[in-house]
Structure formats: C-alpha cells, structure tokens
Amino acid sequence: MADEKELRYDPSAIEPKWQAKWAANPAMYAAEPETTEKPKYYVLEMLPYPSGKLHMGHVRNYSIGDALARYMWMQGYNVLHPMGWDAFGLPAENAALKNNTPPREWTLSNIAAMKVQFQRLGMGFDWANEVTTCLPDYYRWNQWFFLRMYERGLAYRKQSKVNWCSLCATVLANEQVIDGRCWRHEDNIVEQRNLEQWFYRITRYAQELLDGLDKLDGWPDKVRTMQRNWIGRSEGTEVDFAVEDLDGAKIRVFTTRVDTIFGATSVQLAPEHPLVAKLTADNKDIELQISAMIDEQKVARETDNLGAIDKQGIALGRYAINPYSGERVPIWVANYVLMEYGTGAIMSVPGHDERDFEFATKYGIEIRRVIRQVGDSEEDTPMPFVSEEGILINSGEFDGLICGEAQRKLQQVAAEGGFGEAKVTFRLRDWGVSRQRYWGTPIPMVNCPTHGLVPVPDDQLPVLLPEKIEITQQGGSPLAQVPEFLNTTCPKCDGPSTRETDTMDTFVDSSWYFYRYIDAKNDKAPFDSAKARYWFPIDQYIGGVEHAILHLIYSRFWTKVMRDLGMIENDEPATRQFSQGMVIKDGAKMSKSRGNVVSPDDMIARYGADATRMYSLFAAPPDRDLDWQEDGVAGTSRFLSRVFRLVHRYAPIAAGAKGQTYSAPTGTSLALLRKLHQTIAKITLDFSGRWHFNTSIAAVMELVNELIAAEGAFASGEVPAAVVAELLRSLVLMLAPFAPFLAAEFWSELGEEGEVLRTPWPVSDAALAKEDEIEVPVQINGKLRAVIRVIAEADRAAIEAAALADEKIIEWLAGKTPVKIIIVQGKLVNLVVK
RNA sequence: GCGGAAGUGGCGAAAUUGGCAGACGCACCAGACUUAGGAUCUGGCGGGGUAACCCAUAGGGGUUCAAGUCCCCUCUUCCGCACCA
Numbered sequence: 001m002a003d004e005k006e007l008r009y010d011p012s013a014i015e016p017k018w019q020a021k022w023a024a025n026p027a028m029y030a031a032e033p034e035t036t037e038k039p040k041y042y043v044l045e046m047l048p049y050p051s052g053k054l055h056m057g058h059v060r061n062y063s064i065g066d067a068l069a070r071y072m073w074m075q076g077y078n079v080l081h082p083m084g085w086d087a088f089g090l091p092a093e094n095a096a097l098k099n100n101t102p103p104r105e106w107t108l109s110n111i112a113a114m115k116v117q118f119q120r121l122g123m124g125f126d127w128a129n130e131v132t133t134c135l136p137d138y139y140r141w142n143q144w145f146f147l148r149m150y151e152r153g154l155a156y157r158k159q160s161k162v163n164w165c166s167l168c169a170t171v172l173a174n175e176q177v178i179d180g181r182c183w184r185h186e187d188n189i190v191e192q193r194n195l196e197q198w199f200y201r202i203t204r205y206a207q208e209l210l211d212g213l214d215k216l217d218g219w220p221d222k223v224r225t226m227q228r229n230w231i232g233r234s235e236g237t238e239v240d241f242a243v244e245d246l247d248g249a250k251i252r253v254f255t256t257r258v259d260t261i262f263g264a265t266s267v268q269l270a271p272e273h274p275l276v277a278k279l280t281a282d283n284k285d286i287e288l289q290i291s292a293m294i295d296e297q298k299v300a301r302e303t304d305n306l307g308a309i310d311k312q313g314i315a316l317g318r319y320a321i322n323p324y325s326g327e328r329v330p331i332w333v334a335n336y337v338l339m340e341y342g343t344g345a346i347m348s349v350p351g352h353d354e355r356d357f358e359f360a361t362k363y364g365i366e367i368r369r370v371i372r373q374v375g376d377s378e379e380d381t382p383m384p385f386v387s388e389e390g391i392l393i394n395s396g397e398f399d400g401l402i403c404g405e406a407q408r409k410l411q412q413v414a415a416e417g418g419f420g421e422a423k424v425t426f427r428l429r430d431w432g433v434s435r436q437r438y439w440g441t442p443i444p445m446v447n448c449p450t451h452g453l454v455p456v457p458d459d460q461l462p463v464l465l466p467e468k469i470e471i472t473q474q475g476g477s478p479l480a481q482v483p484e485f486l487n488t489t490c491p492k493c494d495g496p497s498t499r500e501t502d503t504m505d506t507f508v509d510s511s512w513y514f515y516r517y518i519d520a521k522n523d524k525a526p527f528d529s530a531k532a533r534y535w536f537p538i539d540q541y542i543g544g545v546e547h548a549i550l551h552l553i554y555s556r557f558w559t560k561v562m563r564d565l566g567m568i569e570n571d572e573p574a575t576r577q578f579s580q581g582m583v584i585k586d587g588a589k590m591s592k593s594r595g596n597v598v599s600p601d602d603m604i605a606r607y608g609a610d611a612t613r614m615y616s617l618f619a620a621p622p623d624r625d626l627d628w629q630e631d632g633v634a635g636t637s638r639f640l641s642r643v644f645r646l647v648h649r650y651a652p653i654a655a656g657a658k659g660q661t662y663s664a665p666t667g668t669s670l671a672l673l674r675k676l677h678q679t680i681a682k683i684t685l686d687f688s689g690r691w692h693f694n695t696s697i698a699a700v701m702e703l704v705n706e707l708i709a710a711e712g713a714f715a716s717g718e719v720p721a722a723v724v725a726e727l728l729r730s731l732v733l734m735l736a737p738f739a740p741f742l743a744a745e746f747w748s749e750l751g752e753e754g755e756v757l758r759t760p761w762p763v764s765d766a767a768l769a770k771e772d773e774i775e776v777p778v779q780i781n782g783k784l785r786a787v788i789r790v791i792a793e794a795d796r797a798a799i800e801a802a803a804l805a806d807e808k809i810i811e812w813l814a815g816k817t818p819v820k821i822i823i824v825q826g827k828l829v830n831l832v833v834k
Numbered sequence: 835g836c837g838g839a840a841g842u843g844g845c846g847a848a849a850u851u852g853g854c855a856g857a858c859g860c861a862c863c864a865g866a867c868u869u870a871g872g873a874u875c876u877g878g879c880g881g882g883g884u885a886a887c888c889c890a891u892a893g894g895g896g897u898u899c900a901a902g903u904c905c906c907c908u909c910u911u912c913c914g915c916a917c918c919a
Binding site: 008221222225226228229230232234236253254255256257268309311334335336337338340341342345346347348349353354355356425427545548549606607615618619620621624625626627629631632634635636637638639641645685686689690692694695697698699700701702705775776777778779781782783784787819820821822824827828830831832 | 835836837838839840845846847848849850853854857858859860861871872873874898899900901912913914915916917918919
C-alpha cells in the first residue's frame with residue numbers, strides 16, 4: 001500500500017483548517033444551560049496573567065485541563081471549561097514606563113495575542129463568559145465586595161508594619177514575600193515600613209479554613225499541609241504576670257506549656273512591646289540598647305537572617321510576679337521575641353525549652369527542673385527536657401500531675417483567678433490588600449474632612465480607574481497625582497473630599513473570578529446565585545503548586561465570605577484540586593536569565609500543536625516536574641505520523657464499512673480487538689482518577705504498534721472491514737483528548753460527520769478484553785526459573801500440575817519435592833524447596 | 835531545626851493490591867530501502883559472563899515463599915515553613 005507517493009503528516013496543513021472551523025463555531029465548547037439533563041462538570045485551570053505570550057508551564061497546565069474537559073464531554077457531561085485573564089498587575093505599569101504604552105492598551109493587546117495562541121493550541125475554552133479582571137464590569141464587583149466586607153468589619157484600616165518592595169514601589173502581602181524577598185523580584189530584599197493600610201480579616205476564618213482542609217480529600221496532601229502550616233494553629237494559655245512597682249500593669253504572656261510555669265525564671269518582652277517604654281522610663285542607657293536591638297533586628301529581617309542572629313537580651317532591672325507561685329521573676333527584653341506573634345511577651349522556662357535554655361545559659365539565668373521524665377528521677381531527666389511526656393515536680397500543689405492534666409488544671413485556676421485563660425493562637429495574619437500602584441482596582445472609599453472615611457455608595461460603582469495617567473515611579477500612589485480622580489465629594493455631606501488612592505492587591509481579582517465565569521455579563525450582581533448552586537463547587541481545579549498558599553487560601557476565604565453573605569451554598573470553591581509539576585529544562589526551571597526558555601510558538605511551528613500538547617502529557621505524570629527534551633517532542637511527532645499513515649491508508653475501508661457488524665472474531669481480528677479493549681479500559685481508568693496520562697499515551701502507542709504490525713491483514717481482508725472500522729474509530733476517539741486536531745481530521749476521514757466531542761467515549765468490552773491463555777512465571781525459592789502458558793480459567797491444581805510438569809522446572813528441582821507451593825491465581829507460582 | 839516529596843538503564847520514565855524490574859518513548863548500535871528526508875522499515879540496547887547463569891531499583895540491616903513496593907537506620911536532592919513561645 002505504501003509504494004505510491006504517500007501523503008505525509010503535516011500539522012500545518014491540518015491544524016489551521018480546524019482552528020478556523022472551531023473559531024467559527026463557539027457553541028462547540030459552550031456549556032449548556034442549567035436546565036439540561038446532563039450531569040455538570042466544572043473543570044477550571046488557573047487563568048493566566050496576560051504577559052503577551054504563553055510559556056510551557058501554561059501549555060502543560062491547559063493541556064491537562066483540556067484533555068480532562070474533552071474526556072468529560074465525551075462521557076456525556078455538561079462541561080464548563082472557561083478562560084479569562086488575570087489582567088491587573090505591575091508588569092503593565094512597567095511596560096508603560098518602558099515603552100510609553102498605556103497599561104490598558106498593553107494588556108488588551110497581549111490578551112488578543114494570547115488568545116490566538118490558545119486557538120493555535122486548540123484549547124477548548126468556552127469564551128462566552130470570558131473574564132478580564134482589569135475591565136470595569138469585573139472590578140466594580142471587587143469594589144462591591146470590598147463594601148460588603150467593610151460593612152461586616154472584614155475590611156479595615158490600620159497602621160502596620162508592612163513589607164515594602166522598592167522595585168515594585170509598593171506593599172506586599174505576607175504571602176508574597178518569599179525568603180525575605182519579593183515574589184516578583186527574587187533579588188530584592190523586602191523592607192519593613194509603617195503605613196496605614198487596608199486589610200481583609202482572613203483571621204476571622206482561620207479556624208474554619210483549617211478545619212475545612214480535613215474534608216478536602218480531593219486536594220493534594222502537599223497543598224493541605226502547606227496551608228495547615230501557614231495557618232499555624234497553636235493551643236496554649238495566656239497568663240498575666242503583674243509588674244512590680246507599676247500600678248496595675250500586667251504582662252500577658254502566651255505559652256503552649258503552662259504546665260512548666262513554675263520553672264519560669266524570667267519574663268521576656270519583644271523590643272517593640274508597648275510596656276517597654278514605661279519600664280525603661282528615665283533609663284536612657286537601656287532605651288538606647290533596645291533601639292539598637294530593634295535596628296539590628298530590622299536589618300536581619302530584611303536580609304532574611306532572623307534565625308541567624310544571636311539571641312540577645314537586656315535585663316530591665318524590673319520584676320514581674322508569677323501568679324501561681326507569687327515568685328518574683330526578672331523582666332527582660334529579648335530580640336527573639338516577636339511582637340507579631342502571641343502577645344509579644346513570653347515566660348522563659350530554660351529547663352524545658354531549647355531556646356530558653358540557650359538564652360539562660362548565655363546570661364546566667366536560673367535553670368530549674370519542673371517536669372520529670374516518666375520512669376526517670378529528677379536528676380536523670382535530661383536538660384532541657386522539652387517533651388510533654390512527664391510529671392510535674394517543684395510545682396507546689398500541682399506536683400505529680402502529668403503534663404496534659406496539669407495544663408487543664410492550671411488553665412482552670414487562671415480562669416477562676418481572673419489572671420489568664422486557654423487561648424488558641426494562629427500564625428495566619430490578616431491579608432493586607434492596599435497597593436500603592438496604579439494598575440489595580442481602586443478602593444471605593446472617600447476621605448471627608450468632616451465624616452472621615454466614607455464608603456462609596458453601591459449606586460456610584462464602579463469607581464473608575466482613570467485611563468489618562470502618567471506613570472512615575474516616585475513611590476506613593478500614582479492615583480494621588482491625578483486631581484480628577486483624587487478630588488471628589490463626600491457621599492454624606494457633598495463637601496469636598498479626597499478618594500482613597502491605593503488600589504487592591506491583584507490576588508483579590510483572582511479570589512473569585514471563577515464565580516464570575518458562570519455569569520460574566522451580569523450587571524446587577526457579581527453572579528446569579530441560582531447558577532452558582534448548579535455549577536459549584538468546581539469539580540476539578542488545576543494549576544501550579546506555586547499558588548498552594550497564596551491564591552488557594554484567599555479563594556477559600558472568599559468563598560466562605562460569600563457564603564456568609566448568602567450568595568452561595570458551598571463552603572469550599574473546589575472539591576478537587578490538582579497541582580501540576582513545573583516544566584524544567586536542563587535541570588532548572590525555564591527562565592530568561594538562564595536562557596533555557598522553550599517557546600510554545602516554536603514548538604507548534606516545528607511539530608504542531610498536537611505533538612506539543614501530547615508530549616507535555618507523555619513526558620512525565622502531570623504532578624511531577626517535566627524535563628523538556630525536544631527530541632521527545634520529535635518522537636511524539638513521529639508517533640503521530642505513524643498514526644496518520646495508518647488511518648489514512650485504511651480510512652476508506654473503515655468508512656465503507658459504516659453500519660456493518662461483525663460476528664465472533666478470531667485470529668488477528670480477535671487479537672487486535674482484545675488489545676483495543678484492554679487499551680480502552682486502561683485509559684478510562686487513568687482518566688477516572690490517577691491521571692497518569694503518560695501511561696495512557698504509552699498504551700495508545702502500544703495499540704498503534706500492534707495495529708501497524710498487523711496492517712497486512714487489513715489490506716488482505718483477513719480482518720473484516722467492520723473490525724477495521726471499530727479499531728480505527730476507537731483509536732481516534734482515544735486520541736481526541738490528547739491530539740484534538742488530528743482526531744478531528746481522522747474523524748472526518750472516517751466519514752463521520754458529528755463532532756468528536758459529542759461522540760461517546762468508547763466502552764471496554766470486558767469479555768473481549770480478556771485473554772484466553774496467560775503466561776504464568778514459575779519461581780523456585782523466589783527466583784524465576786520458567787514461564788508456563790495456561791488457559792486463563794485454569795484452577796490451582798491445573799496450574800500446579802503444569803508448573804511441575806515443565807521441563808526446566810523438573811531439571812531445577814533435581815528430584816526434590818517442594819515443601820510449599822504458592823500459587824497466586826493469574827500471577828505466578830513459587831515453589832519452595834529446602 | 836520542623837514538615838513534605840523524591841532517589842529505578844546513557845536520558846524521560848513504567849511496574850494501579852507485596853508477585854516476571856525497566857512497558858512506552860528518546861538517544862545510541864547494526865542492517866535494509868531510497869524520490870537523501872527533520873525520512874521510513876527490520877533487529878539490538880541495565881551490568882558481568884563464550885555459556886549455563888550471576889548481579890542490579892541511593893547505601894546498610896530486617897520482615898516474607900516472594901520487596902522498587904512494608905519496617906528500622908544512613909546518605910543525597912528538591913519543595914514548603916522557620917527565633918511561632
């Protein structure tokens with residue numbers, strides 16, 4: 001058959017044709033209305049920042065999601081597979097500075113360019129509800145949500161120490177600071193500044209965000225663990241130590257080990273603790289030492305060296321009273337006590353805490369044992385002894401209690417005595433959302449000289465971001481330089497006022513965009529709650545692990561807030577979340593600075609979108625890092641060429657067999673149909689949970705290898721046309737999630753008219769897939785000695801007989817009788833010989 | 835320091851429940867064919883050995899008829915958190 005000049009696989013002759021067809025038929029990927037009988041499936045991939053071009057990480061992310069969406073379509077689901085643009089953010093401003101292009105223009109033209117790339121890749125997105133976060137019809141709802149949060153005390157303003165990136169010229173959220181550096185500028189150390197900032201009170205949901213993780217069993221453990229650590233729940237006790245000689249003053253400490261309180265031999269305050277000033281009044285020397293300590297700490301914090309600086313303390317010469325024992329203990333200021341955590345003050349128990357031990361040793365503070373290790377005497381208990389498996393000693397009336405019991409008892413005593421209580425502390429901080437940047441959502445507040453902070457009324461939304469603006473990098477909010485924006489009137493009194501000039505963190509935009517996808521044109525509300533009831537929660541969310549904390553915790557918070565606003569009924573945004581691995585090359589993440597970036601456009605130009613997508617799924621399981629090897633793309637492309645030739649040669653036979661059936665296949669037909677149905681079963685299983693598309697694709701390759709090896713039997717008619725038709729049809733359907741262009745091309749070559757996507761996924765016929773003869777390895781003492789062939793239904797006795805009758809086995813046994821024969825049905829035989 | 839993931843041929847990887855280690859692909863080697871192409875086809879390809887066989891899943895121990903898979907110890911890499919009381 002191959003003797004004539006044969007048509008070669010040329011993606012550039014196939015893909016553009018289908019791109020045009022699909023672009024002209026947006027209904028193809030459109031979700032159906034909620035009234036449909038079909039079950040719904042919401043598959044979501046994280047929306048890209050419109051930088052101007054997709055990178056390989058995007059290609060991988062969207063290839064995974066698109067494969068799943070296509071599979072679910074073929075399984076008969078009403079699939080929602082939307083896309084949008086996380087379009088606010090700093091790069092647009094930087095580009096404006098560099099090229100003198102307005103951020104809006106720059107962003108929108110990037111979006112247009114990337115949309116073309118998506119089209120080239122053949123991504124099946126429903127663009128009907130495209131979301132572009134920088135447009136007023138989206139960000140007005142950011143403002144609307146802000147006002148709802150403000151009404152409920154979930155949005156508030158406070159003076160606070162904040163992270164400042166000088167290159168961004170703005171504040172960063174804690175989540176955007178990585179190793180003391182800016183998440184966008186890896187080389188830039190984040191400074192600390194004191195600024196008046198807007199915050200979202202995510203801490204109000206700390207406990208619920210933590211509890212919810214237990215139920216999110218469709219989320220990767222890694223993500224759940226990271227979020228748990230980030231929330232950082234810690235159970236303990238707050239206890240007041242009265243300050244000696246200072247009227248009514250108390251130092252409240254937080255401890256997780258109140259059972260060790262009789263061993264507290266000092267109290268340590270953070271240098272910034274408000275009481276420090278009072279306690280050091282008139283002592284200029286100590287004040288100077290403390291401010292030097294604060295400075296040093298600041299530098300250390302800024303260079304991410306906090307853990308490395310020596311523990312230092314300054315004794316204030318003042319005393320506090322242990323409320324349980326009445327003992328006087330010295331008050332110190334220590335550089336390792338953080339004002340931001342707990343109460344900013346601790347009791348120091350050197351006998352039972354590593355850090356306190358180190359500190360006390362350095363400064364000669366008394367070290368006292370108050371817990372004895374179970375089974376050891378006081379003297380034999382190691383020092384410091386930090387375990388909670390112990391018994392109280394030297395603790396007055398509490399002696400003899402075990403640690404846990406003592407904690408409860410001591411808490412009770414504190415509560416009754418009014419000097420303390422059980423307390424849960426979180427590491428999670430409120431979410432700072434103010435940004436001193438232009439390209440973001442304006443915060444809808446007005447500052448009136450008479451009425452102070454006044455929210456902009458709903459009917460005046462959106463507060464529009466002015467478009468004509470000169471971007472400078474002077475620090476401070478650019479919007480403050482725009483009088484038409486800045487100057488306004490007070491909603492309450494109409495008097496001259498000024499607007500809030502900070503804009504919102506772009507993570508606000510991405511915290512709820514996926515709700516807007518269900519109703520993006522709604523101008524009465526962020527979305528219709530009835531639609532949300534149908535579509536939510538998201539069935540599968542897919543994105544990079546770099547968002548495990550940031551975006552995924554904010555989204556969960558936002559969902560809970562919306563639920564409490566009565567807008568939705570789901571507690572969590574997504575039942576299943578998947579974090580795909582990074583795309584790396586030559587052992588490192590692709591980056592411009594390393595010069596190892598591979599452009600998707602180049603790959604598409606050379607090998608076609610199908611091969612590029614398929615390789616990104618074939619080279620590694622989706623959750624692992626993927627090492628990009630161009631030879632591998634070439635290999636995938638060669639595979640597609642083989643399929644192309646195969647289908648092209650025999651499509652006429654298959655097309656001619658339309659409507660024909662076959663009966664009781666034998667020989668080659670049976671062998672090929674068996675392989676086909678095994679392959680269907682394998683891929684269907686992979687889609688149902690494991691998502692190891694690399695092995696799915698390997699299974700298709702195996703099938704194709706067998707089909708090609710047997711193609712003589714297609715030409716000769718040994719394999720009936722109806723069988724050829726089933727083989728090719730099913731093969732094409734199984735390729736559809738991975739190589740949509742070729743699948744569409746083949747589908748039409750096979751004489752099919754409907755869309756591949758609307759064609760049911762093939763079903764594996766278990767009877768056909770079953771082998772009638774199987775190979776069973778025979779081991780002697782666990783070592784492989786022979787392989788026997790038996791019928792699939794062979795019982796234990798038959799297998800045993802066959803194994804013992806095998807010539808090689810007889811030789812190996814050399815007359816000995818096995819003391820034990822292990823038979824694992826269908827798997828192996830192991831003969832144990834002494 | 836704490837927490838998590840991982841370590842299998844020259845490379846990417848596979849082995850779904852403890853049951854034939856290396857499927858599938860890349861690279862490479864040999865051959866065929868040729869319209870000399872970014873081809874295509876056939877065969878080979880963990881290490882040692884002429885062979886029968888032996889050895890091999892980071893290293894060491896263990897459990898088991900049987901271990902890449904389970905347990906203990908050690909090493910290495912990556913990721914997250916980190917003076918959090």
